Amino acid sequence: MKKNITVEDVKKIAILAHIELTDEEAITYAKQIGAILTYVEKLNEVDTKGVEFKSQTDLKNVFREDIPKPSLDQKDVLRNRLSKSKGGSLVISSVL
Amino acid sequence: MESNYELIIGLEVHVQSKTKSKMFCSCDSNYFNTPPNTHVCPVCFGLPGALPVPNRRAVELCIKTSLALNCEISKDTKFDRKNYFYPDLPKGFQISQYDKPIGLNGNLEIETVSGLKRIGITRVHQEEDTGKSIHNNGETFLDFNKSGVPLIEIVSEPDFRTKEEVTTYCKRLRQIVRYLKISNADMERGEMRFELNMSLRKAGETSLPNYKVEVKNIASISVLEKVIDYEIRRQSEILDQGETPKQETRGLIDMTGETTSQRSKENEADYRYFPEPDIPLIEISDEMISKIRKELVELPQQKKERYIKDFGIEASNAETIISDVQTYKEFETLVKNTDKAVIFEVAKWYTGEYFALQNNSIKNSNFSPSSLVELVTLVTEKKITRANAKDALIESYTTGKTIEEIIKEKGYEVVSDMGQIEKVVDTIMSSNPKAVDDARKNPNAAMFLVGQAMRELKGQADAQSVKDLIMSKLK
Structure with missing residues (x-):
């Protein structure tokens, strides 16, 4: 398994996350994320041979019936977000 | 181009299910003409602690779609997270299905000029819609009423060889989801949308081309047709020069069907699909399938x-x-x-x-x-x-x-009294001796007499009977 993360990997992740990084930041994060991955790598030492895929719970088929219920108040929705709003819409600078 | 290249098309069709509430929360899913951000809750936004719970009816409608398209149903199925970042998706991921779609390996038969053709259906899966963004004057307006509305994705095999096949398929599919009350599939409301995967190969070749162009967010069948026409021209021009079109995702410029290269294209691995940890696995029982099968109607x-x-x-x-x-x-x-x-x-x-x-x-x-x-x-x-x-x-x-x-x-009652008709015919024949003579030589000329008789009968007789009578009298 890959233990180290390259600066290129970090830059790729940054593009996917729409985050701008300076070269220095990319180097710093490559080190930090690499350290985290190496730490988590310890999990690979566990022998999982013969262990079947399992969900996080033994529950199955948890459904809701198709009945609408009231949503949040528009005021609360708008207050809850970081961006500004106009006419009920949340407004951000153009993504086009 | 038709003579030089053959068209290879696969389609992804998105259909909004006709449920009362959203896919994973109880917000009202009828968002059309509602004030922005009035049908949203913590689940829609993916706020901390929010717990998505699948809508039973939506899952049933996805099974119903799969059955109508002759799919195998995955008895063990689950939801997965598809991770990407865009303002209309505040959670940072869309809940979709990755490796265990509800429906697999189906088909839909369509009519073509050379008879019925079976289009393979790769998969039918359940996911959720995103919010709506309107771009205006340097700003993007976001409304999340649509986010979380159940969406069924129907993916075909690259089986289409003509534009007409694509159109027929889309229309049949729309009819099917309407017949089965799965969706209104009103394209003007965005309830049915298309993604095109298209390439060209030299006529006579049998293997799939080594490239594929994807065009997303096509809102109607007519625009889809225009995109196909545009891409045929664009791709064949590149192939004519001995080059291979770039494998990429292209976006629509406007409704004319013209497309343009989109800078960022995420590959499947970039979506980092993983099982949705908040939703337990789903087991689709035979009882559930047979119950839904009973809802099917003649297609x-x-x-x-x-x-x-x-x-x-x-x-x-x-x-x-x-x-x-x-x-x-x-x-x-x-x-x-x-x-x-x-x-x-x-x-x-x-x-x-x-x-x-x-x-x-x-x-x-x-x-x-x-x-x-x-x-x-x-x-x-x-x-x-x-x-x-x-x-x-x-x-x-x-x-x-x-x-x-x-x-x-x-007085539209037809004169069926043959005696009366005969009287009229006799009168007409005796007052038109020349026409009778002509008609004896050339049976086509008898139509003049038929016309005269019909006029006399004010059109209220069966013309064929009048004609038969005159013909028999001419002998």
Whole structure:
């Protein structure tokens, strides 16, 4: 398994996350994320041979019936977000 | 281009399910014409602690779609997270299905110029819609009422070879989801959307090309057709120069079908799919499947074939009738107690004269569509001429008078008294000796006499009987 993360990997992740990084930041994060991955790598030492895929719970088929219920108040929705709003819409600078 | 290259197309079709609430929360899913951000909750936004719970009906509708498209149903299924960042997706991921879609390996048969063709359906899976973004004047306006509305994705195999096949498939698919009340599939409301995967190969080649161009967010069948035309031109120009078009995702510039390269294209690995940890696995039981199977109804293609086979309805008439749920239901009610032999004729009048009336005239509220069957029956029994029947239909449609009243008023009753017809024919023949002579030499000239006799009978006789009588007298 890959233990180290390259600066290129970090830059790729940054593009996917729409985050701008300076070269220095990319180097710093490559080190930090690499350290985290190496730490988590310890999990690979566990022998999982013969262990079947399992969900996080033994529950199955948890459904809701198709009945609408009231949503949040528009005021609360708008207050809850970081961006500004106009006419009920949340407004951000153009993504086009 | 058709001579040099062959078209290879696969389609992804998104259909919004007709549920009352959203896919993973209880917000009202009817977002059309609602004030922005009034149908949203912590689940829609993926706020900390929010717990998505699947809508049972939505899952059932996805199974129903899969069954209608002859898919195998995954008995063990689950939801997965598809991670990407865009303002209309505040969670940072879309809940979708990755490796265990609800439906697999199905097909849909469509009509082509060379007969029925089976289009493979790779998969049918359940996911959720995103919010709506409107870009205006340097700003993007976000409304999340649409986010979380159940969306069914139907992915085809790259089986389409012509634009017409694509169009037929999309129309049939739309009819199917409407027949089954899965979706209204109203494209103007964005309830049915398309993604095109397209490439070209040299005629005669059998392997798939080594590139594929994807065009997303196509909102209607007509735009889809234009995109195909545009891409045929663009890709064949590149191939003509001995080059290979770039494998990429292209976006629509406007409704003309022109596309442009999109800078960032995420590959499948970039979406970092993983099982949705907040939703337990789903086991689809045989009971659930058989319960949903009972909700299936006769589908458009089957219906069309039955109309043709059982009633002798002409293919084009049958296609018109089955194209729309309301239309076929009205037609079937209309001919419910009608003699089988008359039904094909009713279909002709229904899709011809009756549709024309509906488009061009104002219906009187007293008009009953059953008048159509009454009229067609009279025409078939030769009790009224075709031309008079058309007039009677218009009259009945616009005034609400019954067919019986109209026939009586206008004297449309066909003269079936052969004695009376013979009298008229004799008179005409004796007063037109030259025409009789001509007709003896050339039977085609007898039509003049038929015309004269019909005029004398004010058109209220069966022209064929008049003609037969004259022909026999000419011998």
